[in-house]
Amino acid sequence: xxxxxxxxxxxxxxxxxxxxxxxxxxxxxxxxxxxxxxxxxxxxxxxxxxxxxxxxxxxxxxxxxxxxxxxxxxxxxxxxxxxxxxxxxxxxxxxxxxxxxxxxxxxxxxxxxx
Amino acid sequence: xxxxxxxxxxxxxxxxxxxxxxxxxxxxxxxxxxxxxxxxxxxxxxxxxxxxxxxxxxxxxxxxxxxxxxxxxxxxxxxxxxxxxxxxxxxxxxxxxxxxxxxxxxxxxxxxxxxx
Numbered sequence: 261x262x263x264x265x266x267x268x269x270x271x272x273x274x275x276x277x278x279x280x281x282x283x284x285x286x287x288x289x290x291x292x293x294x295x296x297x298x299x300x301x302x303x304x305x306x307x308x309x310x311x312x313x314x315x316x317x318x319x320x321x322x323x324x325x326x327x328x329x330x331x332x333x334x335x336x337x338x339x340x341x342x343x344x345x346x347x348x349x350x351x352x353x354x355x356x357x358x359x360x361x362x363x364x365x366x367x368x369x370x371x372x373x374x
Numbered sequence: 375x376x377x378x379x380x381x382x383x384x385x386x387x388x389x390x391x392x393x394x395x396x397x398x399x400x401x402x403x404x405x406x407x408x409x410x411x412x413x414x415x416x417x418x419x420x421x422x423x424x425x426x427x428x429x430x431x432x433x434x435x436x437x438x439x440x441x442x443x444x445x446x447x448x449x450x451x452x453x454x455x456x457x458x459x460x461x462x463x464x465x466x467x468x469x470x471x472x473x474x475x476x477x478x479x480x481x482x483x484x485x486x487x488x489x490x
Contacts (some may be wrong), residue, residue, distance in 0.1 A: 303486065310478075331429075
């Protein structure tokens with residue numbers, strides 16, 4: 261069975277604070293992808309990052325960074341110096357090539373206050 | 375890059391009527407597309423997997439006679455909500471498998487359905 265857990269339902273921070281969104285996944289597959297998506301109030305899904313199961317290198321993209329640790333089945337997402345425009349719901353997701361399905365976590369609603 | 379177009383972006387219909395939502399892959403062929411439903415403040419739940427030229431595979435609890443899926447070509451999948459009821463009001467979003475291992479999935483922008 262595959263599962264994605266985002267334990268934080270809602271997070272509120274003040275602008276310029278750093279914030280980390282947690283993601284823990286379960287899968288028996290050896291080949292899979294992990295994703296983070298941002299969903300602003302308008303509803304569309306904005307792709308942020310994709311990481312395959314063989315690549316544990318952490319990644320930084322501007323104010324965003326991701327920490328992938330297979331040993332703990334975690335793929336955490338950090339926003340540095342948060343901004344009001346970062347306010348959205350963030351979803352972590354797991355794609356398996358065995359099932360060809362993308363399973364989403366429950367999402368974390370981030371509110372950044374000025 | 376790969377683009378998925380979903381239409382309409384929003385629709386309001388009366389209870390008892392049917393609504394069709396289209397999902398098109400614009401610059402690639404998608405043998406497999408997925409349909410998700412998202413209720414307010416909830417996650418995206420996979421409804422069904424749509425395969426070109428064959429019957430869709432529905433997730434447990436999704437009524438196949440209510441949510442008709444047709445994937446008649448390599449670039450188009452449609453979801454028809456039949457005899458819609460207010461409880462079907464939701465955000466429906468499709469995604470398509472590109473077949474490219476380094477970029478496996480792309481999403482449409484979603485359709486907000488309101489049944490009055």
